[in-house]
Amino acid sequence: MMDINVVALSAIVILVLLFLKIPVFITLLSGSVVYFMLTPSVPVQIIAQRVIAGIESIPLLAVPFFVCAGVFMNYSGVTKRVMDFSETIIGKMPGGLAQVNVLLSTLMGGLSGSNLADAAMQAKMLVPEMEKKGFSKEFSSVVTASSAMITPLIPPGIAMIIYGSIANVSIGRLFIAGIGPGILLCTSMMILVGIISKKRGYKSDRVESLSSSEKIRAVMSALFPLMLPVIIIGGIRLGIFTPTEAGAVAIVYSLLLGLVYKEMKISHLKQGLKETINSTASIMLIVGAASAFAWILTRERIPQEITGMIINTISNKYVFLLAVNLFLIIVGMFIEGNAAMIVLVPLLAPVATAYGIDEIQFAMIFIFNMAIGALSPPMGTLMFVTCGITRCKIMNFIKEAIPFYILLLVCLMLLTFVPAFSTGIVNLFY
Structure with missing residues (x-):
């Protein structure tokens, strides 16, 4: 059997296991094992070496650091303070708590770095309050899950760290590049929430304006x-520390806030470390398993073959980007974002470079597509996490989410055809 046929068989095994809802890291490892077992010329021991090598990356050290910082932020009383600040900023806008939900996701995205953590936190904290104020369960759940998409775009998103380490792109530049798409999505989503809220009569529960002293206190x-995001981006840009070291700085900063606010206890510290280990382990298992399969693709020169085939078939870079958008959205519906990134970035990034597409712009397009996939049926992780907590029926969620899907596609087209949304702030900084 030819090696290329073995690769195809490995890919089929992975797809079948994914549809059977086998854990992602086991699925990817199974596909890799099939290749090694059917390729006598390659020692089977290499699979273990590639899994370990995949997670032995200095940039990936930032993942546990930022996960830990985000967890500690939740225990240090930061979330409540940021929520009060969001309510102060929103004022009497139509939608009230729904608008707070979107803005809180944007602000907390710069602190937690994890869209699932953000969705879970706000589903527990805000959705019950929104239902008490008269918002429907479906609308509350959709706003929570949709706004959590902003988290991987706002620095320091975990997706940016993983993408940068795979594609050898500056993580510091990716952090800065995420500000533009994050603001675009936040602003457009708040406008959509305002329109829907006004149509349905979802009003702000605040009648009178806050006094100046109350506003100052909230700020x-x-x-x-x-x-924190300012310190991270500023420190990286000024060369004070690397993105990996910025993660350690974020942990120290979150602990200092816990001491200042006097809300973090020793028990919170232990629980936070436990949550960090669990979250990091789940991410690294996927990274290691996907790295083994990515090595197989590289060995068989699949990226080069795909690059040549696409360039010979598609002459226009915008047609290529449209095809990539469609492909990535479909992939994101079935495969966990980090796993898809590790396998597909080595395949698609060289093609994008061959078309002359800016590496930062392509990174933002890729990450945005994976975020859309996380919200989409049949296997959207954001959708299932949010609905699992709020007990919203999936079909009702999907019907309510249709205007948000349309909005996301519009934003994706803007990122695709207007590079300034991704690269404008980066060019300004650098």
Whole structure:
């Protein structure tokens, strides 16, 4: 059997196991094992070496650091302060808590770095309150899950760290590039929420404006937490620390906030470390397993073959980007984002470079597509996490989410055809 046929068989095994809902890392390892077992010229021991080599990456050290910082932020009283600040900013806008939900996701995205953690937190904290204020369960769930998509785009998103380590792209530049798409998605989503809320009569529960002293108090209480993204980006840009070291800085900063606010206890510290280990282990298992399969693709020169085939078939880079968008959205519906990234970035990034597409712009398009996939049926992780907590029926969720899917596609087209949304701030900084 030819090696290329073995690769195809491995890919089929992976797809079948994914449809059977086998854990992602086991699925990817199974596909890799099939290749090694049917390729006598390659020692089977290499699979273990490639799994370990996949996670022995200095940039990936930032993952546990930022996960830990995000967990500690939740225990240090930061979330409540940022939420109060969001309510102050929103004022009496149509939608009230729904608008707070979107803005909180944007602000907390710069602190937690994890869209699933953000969705789970707000599903527990905000959805019950939104239902008490008269919002439907479906609308509340959709706003929570959709706004959590902003998290991987706002620095320091975990997806940016993984993408940068795979594609050898500056993680610092990716952090800065995420600001533009994050603001675009936040602004457009708040406009959509306002339109829907006004149509359905979802009003803000605040009748009177806050006094100046109340506004100042809310801003000051959230000032230190909101300084974290500024410290991270500023420190990286000024060369004070690397993106990996920025993760360690974020942990120290979150612990200092816990001491200042006097809300973090020793028990929270232990629980936070336990959550960090669990989250990091699940990410690294996928990274290691996907790295083994990515090595197989590289060995068989699949990226080069695909590059040549696509360039000979498609002459226009925008047609290529449209095809990639369609492909990635479909992939994101079935495969976990980090796993898809590790396997597909080595395949698609060289093709994008061959077309002259800016590496930062392509990274943002890729990450945005994976975020859309996480919200989409049949296997959207954001959708299932949110509905699992709010007990919203999946079919009702999908019907309610249709306007948000349309909005996301519009934003994706803007990122695809207007590079300035991705590269404008990066060019300004660098």
